[in-house]
Amino acid sequence: MTTPRPNPSRFPGGRSAMSRRQLLARAGALGAAGVSLPALLAACGSDGGSESSGSTPGTSGGTTPGTSGGGGDMELFFENWPAYIDPTEDGATGTVDRFIEATGIDMRYTEAFNDNSEYFAKIQPVLGRGETIDPDIFAPTSWMVGRLITLGWLDKLPIDQVPNAANLRPDLQKPAWDPTGEYSLPWQTGFAGLCYNIDVTGREITTVDDLFDPEFAGKVGANYEMRDTIGLIMLSMGIDTSTLTTFEEAAPAFDRLQEAKDSGQIRRFHGNDYFDDLTNGNLAITIGWSGDIAALARDNPSVRFTFPETGAMSWADSMIMPKGAVNRDAAAKWMDFVYDPVQAAQITAWVGYVSPVAGVQEEVEKLDPELAGDPLIFPDDATLANTSTFALLPEDVEAQYDAAFSAISGA
Amino acid sequence: MTDSVTSTGVKRPELIGLGALVGAGALLTAVGTRLLTGPIAIVALTLVLASVVLLIVVAVSGTPESRRKIAPYGLLKPGMLWLALFYLAPLFTLLRLSLSTLPSRFAVEAEFDWNFDNYLDAFTDFGPQFERAFTYAAIATILTIVIGYPLAYVIAFRGGKYRSLLLGLVIIPFFTSFLIRTIAWRSILSDQGAVLSFVDGIGARWLLEVVGIMDSGRFMNTPAAVVFGLTYNFLPFMVLPIYVSLEKIDISLVDAAKDLYSTSTSAFAKIVIPLSIPGIFAGTLLTFIPAAGDFINAAYLGSPNTTMIGNSIQDQFLNQNNIPLASAMSFVLMFIITVFVLIYSKFFGTEELA
Numbered sequence: 001m002t003t004p005r006p007n008p009s010r011f012p013g014g015r016s017a018m019s020r021r022q023l024l025a026r027a028g029a030l031g032a033a034g035v036s037l038p039a040l041l042a043a044c045g046s047d048g049g050s051e052s053s054g055s056t057p058g059t060s061g062g063t064t065p066g067t068s069g070g071g072g073d074m075e076l077f078f079e080n081w082p083a084y085i086d087p088t089e090d091g092a093t094g095t096v097d098r099f100i101e102a103t104g105i106d107m108r109y110t111e112a113f114n115d116n117s118e119y120f121a122k123i124q125p126v127l128g129r130g131e132t133i134d135p136d137i138f139a140p141t142s143w144m145v146g147r148l149i150t151l152g153w154l155d156k157l158p159i160d161q162v163p164n165a166a167n168l169r170p171d172l173q174k175p176a177w178d179p180t181g182e183y184s185l186p187w188q189t190g191f192a193g194l195c196y197n198i199d200v201t202g203r204e205i206t207t208v209d210d211l212f213d214p215e216f217a218g219k220v221g222a223n224y225e226m227r228d229t230i231g232l233i234m235l236s237m238g239i240d241t242s243t244l245t246t247f248e249e250a251a252p253a254f255d256r257l258q259e260a261k262d263s264g265q266i267r268r269f270h271g272n273d274y275f276d277d278l279t280n281g282n283l284a285i286t287i288g289w290s291g292d293i294a295a296l297a298r299d300n301p302s303v304r305f306t307f308p309e310t311g312a313m314s315w316a317d318s319m320i321m322p323k324g325a326v327n328r329d330a331a332a333k334w335m336d337f338v339y340d341p342v343q344a345a346q347i348t349a350w351v352g353y354v355s356p357v358a359g360v361q362e363e364v365e366k367l368d369p370e371l372a373g374d375p376l377i378f379p380d381d382a383t384l385a386n387t388s389t390f391a392l393l394p395e396d397v398e399a400q401y402d403a404a405f406s407a408i409s410g411a
Numbered sequence: 412m413t414d415s416v417t418s419t420g421v422k423r424p425e426l427i428g429l430g431a432l433v434g435a436g437a438l439l440t441a442v443g444t445r446l447l448t449g450p451i452a453i454v455a456l457t458l459v460l461a462s463v464v465l466l467i468v469v470a471v472s473g474t475p476e477s478r479r480k481i482a483p484y485g486l487l488k489p490g491m492l493w494l495a496l497f498y499l500a501p502l503f504t505l506l507r508l509s510l511s512t513l514p515s516r517f518a519v520e521a522e523f524d525w526n527f528d529n530y531l532d533a534f535t536d537f538g539p540q541f542e543r544a545f546t547y548a549a550i551a552t553i554l555t556i557v558i559g560y561p562l563a564y565v566i567a568f569r570g571g572k573y574r575s576l577l578l579g580l581v582i583i584p585f586f587t588s589f590l591i592r593t594i595a596w597r598s599i600l601s602d603q604g605a606v607l608s609f610v611d612g613i614g615a616r617w618l619l620e621v622v623g624i625m626d627s628g629r630f631m632n633t634p635a636a637v638v639f640g641l642t643y644n645f646l647p648f649m650v651l652p653i654y655v656s657l658e659k660i661d662i663s664l665v666d667a668a669k670d671l672y673s674t675s676t677s678a679f680a681k682i683v684i685p686l687s688i689p690g691i692f693a694g695t696l697l698t699f700i701p702a703a704g705d706f707i708n709a710a711y712l713g714s715p716n717t718t719m720i721g722n723s724i725q726d727q728f729l730n731q732n733n734i735p736l737a738s739a740m741s742f743v744l745m746f747i748i749t750v751f752v753l754i755y756s757k758f759f760g761t762e763e764l765a
Binding site: 117118121124125128129147152217218219261264266267268269271276277280282283395396398399402403406408409410411 | 514519715717725730
C-alpha cells in the first residue's frame with residue numbers, strides 16, 4: 001500500500017492539505033474498519049515485525065554524518081504514525097535530519113504505526129514474553145499507552161535528561177493514562193468533538209444532544225474510537241470521564257448509544273474515513289477529530305468542527321519506550337530536541353495537530369501567522385479547560401467497555 | 412516379477428513410500444503446531460529430511476517395478492509437506508486455540524483446557540451475524556448467477572473475435588484494489604450522488620423503497636448495499652468458470668437438437684444448462700464461500716445493523732483480544748460452510764465436474 005505524500009508547498013506556510021488521520025483514510029488503512037487483519041496474521045510469529053517497511057523517503061536517517069554534537073556512534077529508532085513529522089523536501093530540512101545534523105546520532109525513523117490495536121497485536125507476543133522490540137520509541141494513542149504501562153511492558157523515560165520536558169503543556173502533565181507522568185511524553189495531541197456539514201444540518205451544531213435529534217435520523221455517524229464516542233456522550237450526561245472505575249458509571253451512555261443504534265439514528269460507525277461521508281452528505285453530523293477538520297475545512301468550509309458545550313475529549317499520541325529499549329541516551333536527546341518550541345513549531349506547521357509543547361504558538365506565528373490563529377490548533381485556555389481525558393480502566397473493566405461498545409457498533 | 416526381492420531387499424516399496432509420506436507430514440504438522448519444540452523439533456525435522464532422502468534412495472536403487480510403485484508417493488511429498496506446514500499446522504493451532512482459555516485478557520499464551528464455552532458463546536452471541544453472513548452471501552451468489560450467466564453466455568457464444576477483449580473487461584477491475592473499488596461505491600451511491608440524483612430525476616425512488624432496495628431515503632449503509640457490494644466484488648468469480656464451461660460446449664449439439672425439432676428454449680434448457688452446471692457449481696463455491704466470510708463490504712457499505720460474521724471475528728481478534736473465541740467462531744463458520752457445500756454438491760454432484 002503506497003501512502004501518498006502530501007505536498008505542503010501548495011499551502012501557505014508549508015502546511016499539508018492532509019492530516020495524518022485523513023492520509024490514513026485516503027490510503028485505505030482504516031484501522032477501525034479492520035483491513036489490517038492480513039497484516040496482523042502476517043506478523044504473527046515474527047519477531048515483532050519491527051523490520052518495518054514504512055520508512056520515509058527523505059527522513060530516514062543514517063546517511064548524514066554528524067557535523068556537530070557529541071553523538072558519536074549513538075543510534076535511535078523511532079516508529080511513528082504516517083505523515084506525522086515534517087519531511088526533508090522542497091529545500092526544507094526535516095526534523096529528523098536537523099536532529100541528525102545537530103547531534104550526529106544515527107537515527108532511523110519509520111512510519112509503520114498504522115493502528116493501535118494492530119500494532120498491539122504485533123508487539124504483544126514479544127513484549128509479553130519479556131523480550132524487547134526494535135524501536136526505541138513509538139507513539140500509540142493515550143489509552144494504549146495506559147494499557148502498556150499497566151501491563152508493565154514499558155521503561156520509564158529518561159526524563160531527568162530531558163530539560164525541555166518542562167515545556168510540556170500544563171493540562172497534559174500527569175494525565176489519566178500515565179498518572180505519574182514518568183512513562184510518556186506526548187508527541188501530538190488533539191480533540192474529539194462534533195464534526196458536521198452545515199449544508200446538511202442547516203444550522204450550527206453546539207451540543208452532543210444534536211446527535212440524537214430525530215431531524216438527523218439516519219444521518220448521524222459515530223466513531224469506532226470507543227473513548228471518544230462514549231466519552232462525549234458521558235460528558236453530555238454530566239458523567240466525569242476522568243475518574244471512571246466501573247462499567248456501571250458509563251452504562252447510561254452506552255444505553256443512550258444503543259437506543260440510537262436500534263432506532264436507526266446512527267447510520268454507521270467509522271474510523272478515519274468519515275470526511276467523504278460528511279462532504280457528500282451521507283452524514284450530517286458525527287464524532288471526529290479536530291486535526292482532520294483543521295486541515296480539511298480549508299478545502300470545504302461547509303464541514304466544521306465544534307467543541308461541544310458539555311466538553312470535548314482530549315487525546316494524545318505519546319512517545320513511550322518499550323521495556324528493554326537500549327538507546328536511552330539518544331532517546332533523551334531526541335525528546336529534548338522535539339520539546340524545544342523552535343523545533344516543535346516546524347512539526348506543528350507541517351502536521352497541523354495540537355502541539356503538546358508550550359510556546360509553540362509564538363514560534364508558529366513567525367512561520368505562518370494564519371495557522372497560529374487557528375483555534376483548532378491553538379485553542380484558547382477556556383476551551384482547553386473544557387476538555388476531558390478518559391480514565392485508565394482496570395483490565396477487566398476495559399474488557400467490559402470494549403465488549404459493550406462492539407456489541408453496539410455491530411461487530 | 413514374482414515375490415522376488417528387489418536389489419535392496421525391499422518387499423513392499425509402496426508401504427515405505429506411504430510411511431515416509433504420512434510420517435513426514437505428521438512430524439512437520441507437529442512441529443508447526445509447536446507440539447514438538449526445542450531439540451525434539453530439530454530431531455523431528457531431521458527425520459522429515461531423512462524420509463525424503465530414504466524415498467529417493469529406495470526409488471533410485473530399486474527395480475523399475477518398485478520405482479513405479481514408489482513414484483506416486485514421491486510426487487505427492489512436496490505438496491504433502493507444504494500442506495502439513497502451511498495448512499494442517501495452522502488449522503490444528505486454530506482448533507487448539509478455540510478450546511483454550513486466556514488466563515488474562517492480554518496474556519500471550521492461551522491455556523488449552525477443552526474450553527467448549529467458546530463454541531457456546533460463538534453460537535449464542537453471534538447468531539444474527541452468522542445469519543446475515545449466510546443470507547447476504549446466498550442472495551449475492553444467486554445475483555451473480557443471474558447477472559453472470561447471460562454475460563458469460565454472450566461472451567462465449569456471441570463474442571466472436573472480441574471474446575478475449577470482453578473477458579479482459581470482466582477481469583480489468585481486478586487491476587485496482589477491491590478495497591478502493593468498494594470505497595468508491597460509497598461516493599457513487601451517496602445520498603446526494605449521481606445515481607440517487609438520477610433515480611430521483613426519473614421519479615423512481617418510491618419504487619426502490621417499495622421493493623426494499625432503499626431504506627429511509629438512502630441506499631448506502633443498508634442491507635441492500637452490502638449485498639450489492641458482495642455481488643459486485645464476486646461477479647468475476649462467477650463469470651469466469653461459467654464461461655469456461657460454456658466455451659467447451661460443442662455448439663453443433665444445439666444445431667442437432669434443432670434439427671430434431673427442438674425449440675431454442677428447450678435446447679438451451681436441455682443441453683446448454685446441463686453442460687454448464689460444472690461452471691455454475693465452481694462459480695458458486697468461489698463466490699459463496701468467500702462472501703460468507705467477507706467483512707470488507709459490510710464494514711464499508713453497511714451500518715451497525717448489517718455486520719456479518721467476518722466483522723465479528725475480526726473484532727474479536729483485534730479489538731477484544733479474545734483469540735480463543737475468535738478461533739471458535741472461525742471454526743463454526745468453516746463447519747457451516749462445509750455442511751452447506753456438502754449438501755449443495757449432493758444436488759449438483761461433483762461428478763458432473765468431469
